[in-house]
Each structure stands twice: as C-alpha cells, then as structure tokens.
Amino acid sequence: MIDYELTREQKDLQGRMTAFCSAEIAPAAAELDAAATDKVPELLRAQFKKLGGAGYFDLLLNADFVSQCVAGEEVAKAGPGAFLAAMSSGTAFGMALSCFGSQAQKSRYLPGIASGDKIGALAGTEAEAGSDLSGLSTKAERKGDQWILTGSKDLVTNAPVADVFLVLAWTDREAGLEKGLSLFVVEKGAAGLAVGPTVETMGLRGAPTAGITLTGCAVPADALVGEAGGGYALLGRITEWIKISLSAMSVGLGVACMEVSTGHGKGKKAFGKPIGLFEGVGAKLAVMFTLNDLGRMMTLRAAWSTDHQETEAPILTASAKLFTSESVNKIADLAMQVHGGHGYIKGSAVERLYRDARFAELAYGTSEMQRAFIARDSLNRYKPA
Numbered sequence: 001m002i003d004y005e006l007t008r009e010q011k012d013l014q015g016r017m018t019a020f021c022s023a024e025i026a027p028a029a030a031e032l033d034a035a036a037t038d039k040v041p042e043l044l045r046a047q048f049k050k051l052g053g054a055g056y057f058d059l060l061l062n063a064d065f066v067s068q069c070v071a072g073e074e075v076a077k078a079g080p081g082a083f084l085a086a087m088s089s090g091t092a093f094g095m096a097l098s099c100f101g102s103q104a105q106k107s108r109y110l111p112g113i114a115s116g117d118k119i120g121a122l123a124g125t126e127a128e129a130g131s132d133l134s135g136l137s138t139k140a141e142r143k144g145d146q147w148i149l150t151g152s153k154d155l156v157t158n159a160p161v162a163d164v165f166l167v168l169a170w171t172d173r174e175a176g177l178e179k180g181l182s183l184f185v186v187e188k189g190a191a192g193l194a195v196g197p198t199v200e201t202m203g204l205r206g207a208p209t210a211g212i213t214l215t216g217c218a219v220p221a222d223a224l225v226g227e228a229g230g231g232y233a234l235l236g237r238i239t240e241w242i243k244i245s246l247s248a249m250s251v252g253l254g255v256a257c258m259e260v261s262t263g264h265g266k267g268k269k270a271f272g273k274p275i276g277l278f279e280g281v282g283a284k285l286a287v288m289f290t291l292n293d294l295g296r297m298m299t300l301r302a303a304w305s306t307d308h309q310e311t312e313a314p315i316l317t318a319s320a321k322l323f324t325s326e327s328v329n330k331i332a333d334l335a336m337q338v339h340g341g342h343g344y345i346k347g348s349a350v351e352r353l354y355r356d357a358r359f360a361e362l363a364y365g366t367s368e369m370q371r372a373f374i375a376r377d378s379l380n381r382y383k384p385a
Ligand SMILES: Cc1cc2nc3c(=O)[nH]c(=O)nc-3n(C[C@H](O)[C@H](O)[C@H](O)COP(=O)(O)OP(=O)(O)OC[C@H]3O[C@@H](n4cnc5c(N)ncnc54)[C@H](O)[C@@H]3O)c2cc1C
Pocket: 088, 121, 122, 123, 124, 125, 127, 128, 129, 130, 131, 132, 154, 155, 156, 157, 158, 201, 204, 209, 359, 362, 363, 364, 365, 366, 367, 368, 369, 372
C-alpha cells in the first residue's frame, strides 16, 4: 500500500508555518518586491530574523527534505523572494557547510545562519560559465598558509546583504572539472572582495542579486571546504538540494496563483454571475490545480527519495524541477488570464507572481539541462528486454 499522508510532525509543521507565513512573510512580500534596491537589505534582514525565530533555518540545516519541502512551500507561497534568499543562505551556503565543512567552519558560521543573524550566499556562476562550468575563470592559488582568489562571479543571490560567501574556483585547471575545482568560504570583509551594484531582476526582487569581484583576495588555508579538487562533486550535491527546494518554491507559487485566481473567480462578476462559474474560467482553474498537485507529488517523491538515498533520487529530482518549473509558468499564465486586463497592471498580486514564476526554469540547471540529464540517465537506466 502507498501511504501519501504526511507524518503528524510534518502536519504540525505545516500548520505552524502556514500561520507564521500569513502573519509575518505574506504582508511584506509586495513591499519587498516594490522596494528600491537600497531598501531591500533592511527589509530582508527583518524577514530573516523572523524566519530564524520561527526555526526555519534550523529546519533547512537539520531536517529531512520532505519536511523542508512542506515548510518551504508555505514560505514560497507567502513570499517567493524571501524564500529564494532564505534558500540561498540556509541551503546553498548553510547546508553545504553543515554537510561538508570542518568543525571550525560549522562553529563559526552555522549558529548565525540558523538564527537568521548572518546571511550566506553561493557564488558559482560567472559571465561565461552558467550551465557549463568548464568556462569558469576564477582561480585559487596556494601561497604559504593562504589561498589567493582571483576572478569575478555574477548573479549571486544575497550578494548585497551577505556576510559570507561560498565561492567556486579552480585550484588545478589542468585536472579538469572533476578534480580541479574547489569551494572556499570568503567573508564579507576579506581584503580584495568587492560586491557589485545590485542587479535589477524581473522578479523575486526580495532576493537581492549582484556580482562579486575577487582581486587577489587572501583567505586562510582553512577556508577550503572539504578537499582541494573536490568542489565539483560537492557542488553537484548542493545543486541537488537546491533543485528540490526550487521545486517546492514553484509549488508554493502555484498555490498562491490558485488563491488569487479562485478569489477573483468568486468575486468578479460578468454577465450577471461570478466569472469562476463560466466553463472557460473553471477549466483554467482545473488545469492549474492538476498541474500543481502533480508537481507537489513529484517534489515530495524526489525529497523522500533523497532522504532515503535511493539511486533514483537524482532523476526524480531533475524531473520534479523540470515539471514544477515549467508548470508554474503555465499556472501563472492561466492565473493572469483569469484576471483579465486587471491582472496586467503593475502592482497586482498576479503580476508579481507571473514575474516571480519565470525564474525557476532558468536557474540551477535550466529546463534544457534537466532534459539532457534525464535523457542521459534514462539511456543508462533502461535496457532492451
Ligand atoms: C535571479 C537569479 C539568481 C541566481 N542566483 C545564483 C546564485 O546565488 N549562485 C549561482 O551560482 N548562480 C545563480 N544564478 C545563476 C543561474 O544558476 C544560471 O543563470 C544558470 O545556471 C544558467 O546559466 P546562464 O545564465 O549562464 O545561461 P547559459 O548556460 O548560457 O544558457 C543559456 C541558454 O542555453 C541553453 N543551453 C546551454 N547549454 C546547453 C546544452 N548543453 N544543451 C541545451 N541547451 C543548453 C540553456 O538551457 C539556456 O536556455 C542565478 C540566476 C538568476 C537569474
């Protein structure tokens, strides 16, 4: 028998997070989206303190992935920008250190990440290296008891507010991706580290994004995470976690689209009745629900599979990320259609959700890269009878 029920603890968590997010995260979402870039850091820090107080970062650092998805869906539904910023700090930086960092690194950084007082970021992408990491330029050279980092990263979520970065760099370019890349912890105040101006993004504006430049940036030898040359494998694991998180984010955004669309369907009248009663509108709601519910099942299955270290976990994670990120764009598009021309107005809830939804297909493995991975894995998995 298949049991689709969440555990009692997961249901309690869901209830707590729903109440917390509607009180503390949802009211700030529109303000974070509309705020001038120089106002976002202060607003975001306030959100981080609340998320920390609610135990959300602790959950990202320590809980099983199913529980993380259950809680994450609520955060993303209420505030997608805050979700992405929190994921970048708690999962991409925090969980990476929690799993792969030294005891000294964990003691130094994780208490602040867990409380929301410190903000972390992952700096992997560069102008010439997104999907294809072989195009990376940033390098780290060992000099005495230091590593000297040189290069530039772009599209770093949280960079304008981050206290600490996890930076991907070549330690041995000749050794290639699998043995030549390494991860380093670089603190905000490190000499030679400069954070660029905040990039204006189309959506998820509550998660401020910028590039960073490392100019002969010296960090101590023990800033290396794991072993020299092990960065590619570690980044692969981190990206798996991020893909599960982004799947939960897409599902949360999908629920937000359902909420505003059903509200509009009941409240807006045309031709003498609520528009939701027209077959053309109702059919859209049905498709939205179906896509999102299937996406949630795929997300939870991928999370469960990862929790249980199943060999299928990577392909399930890739297909959940692919399906949910493409679905949420369809869902947001249908939500816009349900709202008619009034949804197209800047500042309307559905307009913000529509912009926020676009991100998931583009980052941490584009849809094309997920398809390529699923195809490769399938070719290896299935044999002729
Ligand atoms: C708002 C935002 C926040 C981000 N935050 C972070 C962050 O915190 N840290 C971080 O490291 N990165 C971050 N990123 C970067 C993100 O992960 C990359 O943008 C993503 O990996 C894609 O890389 P790219 O933009 O260089 O596109 P490219 O890799 O240049 O891809 C461009 C197009 O070519 C396609 N393509 C490329 N190769 C292939 C192929 N082999 N087969 C088929 N199609 C292909 C892609 O699918 C895509 O459609 C962020 C991005 C955004 C938009």
